[in-house]
Amino acid sequence: xxxxxxxxxxxxxxxxxxxxxxxxxxxxxxxxxxxxxxxxxxxxxxxxxxxxxxxxxxxxxxxxxxxxxxxxxxxxxxxxxxxxxxxxxxxxxxxxxxxxxxxxxxxxxxxxxxxxxxxxxxxxxxxxxxxxxxxxxxxxxxxxxxxxxxxxxxxxxxxxxxxxxxxxxxxxxxxxxxxxxxxxxxxxxxxxxxxxxxxxxxxxxxxxxxxxxxxxxxxxxxxxxxxxxxxxxxxxxxxxxxxxxxxxxxxxxxxxxxxxxxxxxxxxxxxxxxxxxxxxxxxxxxxxxxxxxxxxx
Amino acid sequence: xxxxxxxxxxxxxxxxxxxxxxxxxxxxxxxxxxxxxxxxxxxxxxxxxxxxxxxxxxxxxxxxxxxxxxxxxxxxxxxxxxxxxxxxxxxxxxxxxxxxxxxxxxxxxxxxxxxxxxxxxxxxxxxxxxxxxxxxxxxxxxxxxxxxxxxxxxxxxxxxxxxxxxxxxxxxxxxxxxxxxxxxxxxxxxxxxxxxxxxxxxxxxxxxxxxxxxxxxxxxxxxxxxxxxxxxxxxxxxxxxxxxxxxxxxxxxxxxxxxxxxxxxxxxxxxxxxxxxxxxxxxxxxxxxxxxxxxxxxxxxxxxxxxxxxxxxxxxxxxxxxxxxxxxxxxxxxxxxxxxxxxxxxxxxxxxxxxxxxxxxxxxxxxxxxxxxxxxxxxxxxxxxxxxxxxxxxxxxxxxxxxxxxxxxxxxxxxxxxxxxxxxxxxxxxxxxxxxxxxxxxxxxxxxxxxxxxxxxxxxxxxxxxxxxxxxxxxxxxxxxxxxxxxxxxxxxxxxxxxxxxxxx
Numbered sequence: 001x002x003x004x005x006x007x008x009x010x011x012x013x014x015x016x017x018x019x020x021x022x023x024x025x026x027x028x029x030x031x032x033x034x035x036x037x038x039x040x041x042x043x044x045x046x047x048x049x050x051x052x053x054x055x056x057x058x059x060x061x062x063x064x065x066x067x068x069x070x071x072x073x074x075x076x077x078x079x080x081x082x083x084x085x086x087x088x089x090x091x092x093x094x095x096x097x098x099x100x101x102x103x104x105x106x107x108x109x110x111x112x113x114x115x116x117x118x119x120x121x122x123x124x125x126x127x128x129x130x131x132x133x134x135x136x137x138x139x140x141x142x143x144x145x146x147x148x149x150x151x152x153x154x155x156x157x158x159x160x161x162x163x164x165x166x167x168x169x170x171x172x173x174x175x176x177x178x179x180x181x182x183x184x185x186x187x188x189x190x191x192x193x194x195x196x197x198x199x200x201x202x203x204x205x206x207x208x209x210x211x212x213x214x215x216x217x218x219x220x221x222x223x224x225x226x227x228x229x230x231x232x233x234x235x236x237x238x239x240x241x242x243x244x245x246x247x248x249x250x251x252x253x254x255x256x257x258x259x260x261x262x263x264x265x266x267x268x269x270x271x272x273x274x275x276x277x278x279x280x281x282x283x284x285x286x287x288x289x290x291x292x293x294x295x296x297x
Numbered sequence: 298x299x300x301x302x303x304x305x306x307x308x309x310x311x312x313x314x315x316x317x318x319x320x321x322x323x324x325x326x327x328x329x330x331x332x333x334x335x336x337x338x339x340x341x342x343x344x345x346x347x348x349x350x351x352x353x354x355x356x357x358x359x360x361x362x363x364x365x366x367x368x369x370x371x372x373x374x375x376x377x378x379x380x381x382x383x384x385x386x387x388x389x390x391x392x393x394x395x396x397x398x399x400x401x402x403x404x405x406x407x408x409x410x411x412x413x414x415x416x417x418x419x420x421x422x423x424x425x426x427x428x429x430x431x432x433x434x435x436x437x438x439x440x441x442x443x444x445x446x447x448x449x450x451x452x453x454x455x456x457x458x459x460x461x462x463x464x465x466x467x468x469x470x471x472x473x474x475x476x477x478x479x480x481x482x483x484x485x486x487x488x489x490x491x492x493x494x495x496x497x498x499x500x501x502x503x504x505x506x507x508x509x510x511x512x513x514x515x516x517x518x519x520x521x522x523x524x525x526x527x528x529x530x531x532x533x534x535x536x537x538x539x540x541x542x543x544x545x546x547x548x549x550x551x552x553x554x555x556x557x558x559x560x561x562x563x564x565x566x567x568x569x570x571x572x573x574x575x576x577x578x579x580x581x582x583x584x585x586x587x588x589x590x591x592x593x594x595x596x597x598x599x600x601x602x603x604x605x606x607x608x609x610x611x612x613x614x615x616x617x618x619x620x621x622x623x624x625x626x627x628x629x630x631x632x633x634x635x636x637x638x639x640x641x642x643x644x645x646x647x648x649x650x651x652x653x654x655x656x657x658x659x660x661x662x663x664x665x666x667x668x669x670x671x672x673x674x675x676x677x678x679x680x681x682x683x684x685x686x687x688x689x690x691x692x693x694x695x696x697x698x699x700x701x702x703x704x705x706x707x708x709x710x711x712x713x714x715x716x717x718x719x720x721x722x723x724x725x726x727x728x729x730x731x732x733x734x735x736x737x738x739x740x741x742x743x744x745x746x747x748x749x750x751x752x753x754x755x756x757x758x759x760x761x762x763x764x765x766x767x768x769x770x771x772x773x774x775x776x777x778x779x780x781x782x783x784x785x786x787x788x789x790x791x792x793x794x795x796x797x798x799x800x801x802x
Contacts (some may be wrong), residue, residue, distance in 0.1 A: 039779035042741035044665040044703040047658060048618040049611070051518075051565035052336060055658065055692070059607040060338060060649030061329050063558065066342040066604055067511075070322050073600040081650045087731035091773040098733055103729050107768065190602040 383423035432471035470512035510555025517562035570619025590637025657696035712749035
């Protein structure tokens with residue numbers, strides 16, 4: 001197994017790392033065993049704490065309270081132990097949670113089925129597929145001129161329509177969707193804000209991630225030239241059952257293809273996330289951020 | 298007398314002024330924290346009389362001042378009620394403003410020195426009581442005024458009267474940290490040899506052991522101690538302190554507490570811990586921790602035990618960091634130490650989280666380079682308990698995860714066992730935590746686990762691990778992103794890509 005190394009850590013501002021010379025080899029031998037580009041650098045290390053180290057603060061205070069006859073031996077009624085919080089990893093999404101469940105719910109609702117091109121978040125994978133087709137697929141536009149391409153949003157229905165208006169009527173009449181159901185997600189233009197936010201994150205993994213059959217790359221290339229479109233997704237947190245298009249979902253974020261206008265919709269997002277424009281989950285991506293799939297060449 | 302088993306009663310008796318007491322406590326605690334940040338953490342101790350419950354100032358300020366002056370004048374004229382007057386004076390000097398008044402009187406110290414060295418034993422006792430009150434003064438001008446008496450106090454350390462010697466010791470202990478000038482003088486006057494021989498000669502008198510321990514700790518805590526005091530003390534002091542370290546069941550923990558703190562100051566300041574190792578410090582401190590751990594595990598922890606456990610943990614932790622790997626087993630000699638540490642962790646987790654954190658630190662140092670102790674943690678079935686501590690913050694979970702990482706790092710077989718004990722699911726939670734250090738460490742551990750047992754990848758994916766790692770690729774911390782990307786590329790995706798695709802479609 002890997003040879004040990006001996007480190008010493010002095011007071012917080014003053015880190016002194018030494019190899020222990022006569023007893024064991026330095027860490028360089030470890031590194032040579034490991035492949036290039038491997039970012040994992042953990043190795044067990046001994047930690048020496050100077051008497052003024054901050055880790056010792058509470059114990060020192062306790063000692064001095066005892067010396068000054070102020071120490072309470074009986075257990076204090078206030079619990080002082082705290083539990084770690086969870087936080088969403090997506091850069092720019094600063095939401096914090098106190099339970100795992102909240103984290104899961106947040107992530108699954110807001111970051112899972114996200115459109116690579118316009119960063120909109122869809123409640124399910126199927127709706128994401130439909131969205132990408134209808135919004136970002138030029139082939140779709142061409143075919144739609146001649147065929148019924150707009151699928152019914154209700155899973156299992158299977159019907160297709162010539163225009164999104166026809167589909168909407170179908171959904172209202174046949175599937176009893178409410179009249180004011182938000183079919184048409186209006187694009188708003190929030191370029192400025194998005195631009196600034198993106199500068200903060202320095203994403204390095206672009207090359208690794210976007211391994212595709214060429215289509216997605218084009219998309220990515222296109223994207224980086226274009227100004228930001230669309231907007232942060234507005235997913236209102238509804239109580240559960242986001243599987244499929246249940247009526248409690250207010251906003252499927254499907255927009256009629258071709259609609260561009262300023263927003264008359266004053267929806268305030270409760271959560272927003274930002275992903276830099278030059279990041280796309282291409283074919284190599286497994287979940288979450290879907291771009292064009294390889295099948296569409 | 299100052300005894301740990303009596304302090305408990307003291308705290309209880311504050312009765313209806315307990316809210317006042319608590320707010321005074323909080324204030325004082327904040328003041329102490331600030332003082333520590335300024336590297337000026339110093340405390341004085343007041344030795345109460347047998348008949349006193351707690352250190353209250355019973356007289357009004359003005360009258361105390363008057364009393365002091367009039368008493369002083371009476372004493373100067375050496376009347377027949379010298380003893381009674383002196384006693385009254387010592388009571389009056391409990392009040393801080395009276396203390397100031399007293400030292401402003403011309404030749405007040407001269408008077409006390411005279412009484413201190415006189416032929417009347419009672420007067421000597423009361424004189425030193427007066428000096429003790431003065432040494433406890435919050436005013437910065439008072440201690441330097443007491444300097445003329447210190448040579449005498451030092452001489453009396455080899456005397457025979459317990460109460461008298463105790464008062465001398467606590468007085469010296471209160472005086473020495475007040476200023477560098479005072480400390481210098483005391484060192485020059487030979488305080489260290491005096492304390493050492495007192496401890497040696499009086500080691501069976503536990504009240505004096507406690508007093509010497511306190512005074513020594515005041516000296517060793519000094520910020521210049523590492524250069525000026527400790528090097529000279531290293532040859533004889535450690536073994537002396539170690540010889541009185543074991544607590545006496547009847548007398549209580551107090552003397553052991555003081556000596557343990559002295560040892561902590563020695564080990565945490567000493568540049569080379571190996572000298573201390575030679576004295577058997579690690580052996581003894583770790584054995585003591587093992588026996589305390591046993592007591593705690595049986596549910597019999599004494600009140601105030603944490604005051605002893607804390608410095609012992611620190612000694613063991615720092616000594617471990619100086620101990621060469623090959624010597625470790627010889628020095629620690631007890632495979633029950635990990636069990637004792639885990640017992641302490643569980644016992645104090647909720648009431649003293651800082652102590653739990655320090656215990657976890659010691660576990661890290663114990664397991665860092667030792668296959669034997671890592672193996673012991675597994676064999677003694679201590680790992681599940683550790684995994685259950687991973688939700689707790691304030692530095693506890695990061696240290697515990699470090700310990701688990703130490704174990705995983707040693708051998709493939711250990712990784713297998715860790716996985717069987719549920720570390721993987723625990724990682725699925727820790728990878729979502731807000732603390733970046735936790736996430737980075739978790740990624741490191743995950744890497745070790747999947748490298749040792751590639752078949753665990755499948756299980757990890759089943760638990761939703763893949764989307765988790767993907768999400769981490771979007772984290773603002775580069776360290777995390779790089780690790781996540783590497784894991785996906787080299788370990789997770791290539792293993793099961795086809796499975797995943799089919800699962801997702």
